Amino acid sequence: MKEINVKPAEGRLGVLVVGCGAVATTFITGVLMARKGLAKPIGSMTQYDKIRVGHGVDKQYLHYKDIVSMADLRDLVFGTWDVYPQNAYQAAVYAEVLKAKDIEPVRDELMAIKPMKAAFDKNYAKRLDGDNVKDCKTRWDMVEALRADIRDFKEREQCDRVVVIWAASTEIFVPYDAAYHKTLDQLQAAMKADDREHIAPSMCYAYAALEERCPFIMGAPNTTVDIPAMWELAEKTHMPIAGKDFKTGQTLVKSGFAPIIKTRNLGLAGWFSTNILGNRDGLVLDEPANFHTKEVSKLSTLETICKPEEQPDLYGNIYHKVRINYYPPRNDDKEGWDNIDIFGWMGYPMQIKINFLCRDSILAAPLLLDLVLLSDVAVRAGRYGIQRFLSFFLKSPMHDFTQGEEAVNNLFEQYTMLKNAIREMGGYEPDEEID
8 A cells, every 4th residue: 555645635625606596505504414314315326336455364444534634524514606696406306306305304594505696608609598607807807706705705605625516507508719728927917808719607607606716517418628738727726627418317328328239249330329317407408509519528438448449340430410309397307318320230139228217316416526625535535637636527528629638438447436536536456346
């Protein structure tokens, strides 16, 4: 065993969530209920999973907190930003994800969480109509206002550390442009020039968080931190960044099932995925410009798992289609259908059908908890920049596309990366033995 270099998780950990909708309130309510012993944080890797460390007579299986110092649920303090002024209790009731019996016991704590005014540009989410919005003249003003919010929250709640996580809506697609997004100087200049075409509001949140020495996690498919300028800022501030897009339903299935096809050396002719959902996320994604951002995120999964250039006979001509349909009657109860056309011996066709009736926020909530806690561990371990070991939790994992790096989307390879990062931070040797 090597020397452990993770500083202890002492004091209060602030969790600032961008968005106070269904995902955020389900996450916050679940944590508050869990620490009262009234609910269990099922689905959370940090709370349930065990990792093998050591070999032979020294082999043991340990919870993450027994390998690296991790913040306790009792030490988490919550704050939010949102375009709607409703407090977290009102928002949780409105979302209709959780039943009253799972909200009422923590009503007072939820009511105390009043969202700060959001840094918002309606052009990036035309379907949202809230008025709890900052009056900022420029993108740079947004950054300064958000930095002040973070400082005020940290002082008011007496937090030792803060993590910022995006759980708000998907913005319209902002393609990477080397003239604005390549260097930190370019990014700053564009913000100060109030370039609203190339600088999304989410970039202001990320910039503010990193400058205030807070890790930033992008839970939507927004471009945000997936640009070299933000990587430069993360390196400069020695802060971790992670993204993008919480891996909840259909892509979780895809990242776990596609490796079965690949490992068995079966051919894949086509994969058609369609979803229906009726929550606020579905409403925003009903706008074509916002859906395109999600589409780019979801389409990247198959290609990096199956690698058509390595096996052209099997994966050289995959037809991959993704659809998301807004359907209000379902609210947060998302349904994903997958039709998979495969072929086997001598090219004979076969089909696989998957119908996943899931609950979007119920699947997302534990991801927020894990990403927050593990990003905090990363800070205390001195890790900064892109945290590839967090790819397990994300739909379109960050990678250095400027150097031709491919994202790792295979769920089982991602799990190995996750375990090995925790082993290394805990002073144990990494390995790839399946257990």
